[in-house]
Amino acid sequence: MRSLWLLNELGIEFDCVEMPFDLTYLRAPDYLAVHPLGRVPALRDGDVTLFESGAICQYLCERYDNGVLGRAREHAERNAWLQWVHFAETLAVHGAALLQQQVFIKPEERSDVIQKLESKRLTKGFEVLDAHLANSEFLLADGFSAADIGVGYSVYLGNGFVTLDAHPNLANYMLGLTQRPAFKSSEPGVEWQVSQ
Numbered sequence: 498m499r500s501l502w503l504l505n506e507l508g509i510e511f512d513c514v515e516m517p518f519d520l521t522y523l524r525a526p527d528y529l530a531v532h533p534l535g536r537v538p539a540l541r542d543g544d545v546t547l548f549e550s551g552a553i554c555q556y557l558c559e560r561y562d563n564g565v566l567g568r569a570r571e572h573a574e575r576n577a578w579l580q581w582v583h584f585a586e587t588l589a590v591h592g593a594a595l596l597q598q599q600v601f602i603k604p605e606e607r608s609d610v611i612q613k614l615e616s617k618r619l620t621k622g623f624e625v626l627d628a629h630l631a632n633s634e635f636l637l638a639d640g641f642s643a644a645d646i647g648v649g650y651s652v653y654l655g656n657g658f659v660t661l662d663a664h665p666n667l668a669n670y671m672l673g674l675t676q677r678p679a680f681k682s683s684e685p686g687v688e689w690q691v692s693q
Contacts, residue, residue: 505679585647592654627664
């Protein structure tokens with residue numbers, strides 16, 4: 498969803514190939530040639546193939562952005578942009594661990610220790626964001642960026658397991674992000690379309 502959201506925000510034309518959550522498809526030799534771990538997302542753009550969300554984000558911003566979603570090397574916010582783009586991965590790891598417990602592991606085999614540990618780690622990340630957003634609408638002073646997309650997606654994922662009730666700034670931030678048309682068109686359950 499994160500890469501799809503970014504593509505929709507960029508407003509560039511793309512084809513989205515839906516991959517069933519099934520090892521038959523994800524481990525097929527053709528797809529393993531694109532993503533050697535058989536996971537999503539993956540991006541093919543001409544001769545370029547990438548399979549890490551952070552790398553896809555950075556590549557798309559450097560190649561297609563008009564200076565709104567990315568931050569160029571000489572931009573004063575470049576280092577902060579990179580930090581938040583990659584902080585999104587920190588949050589996503591904890592959300593993914595919790596999701597795996599719920600989706601792939603039988604209820605009687607789920608680990609209370611893992612669920613408790615990952616929930617606490619996710620909560621700590623939410624606390625960092627809540628404090629940072631106390632006086633700002635977005636992560637960077639210059640406004641909405643691809644960093645907000647990455648972090649927003651990770652919070653969206655994690656919020657299925659850890660409530661935002663104790664994080665009012667983060668809750669308000671997420672309310673704004675989820676109202677964006679590009680977010681809505683990227684949300685699971687929405688029929689995939691080619692952006693124009």
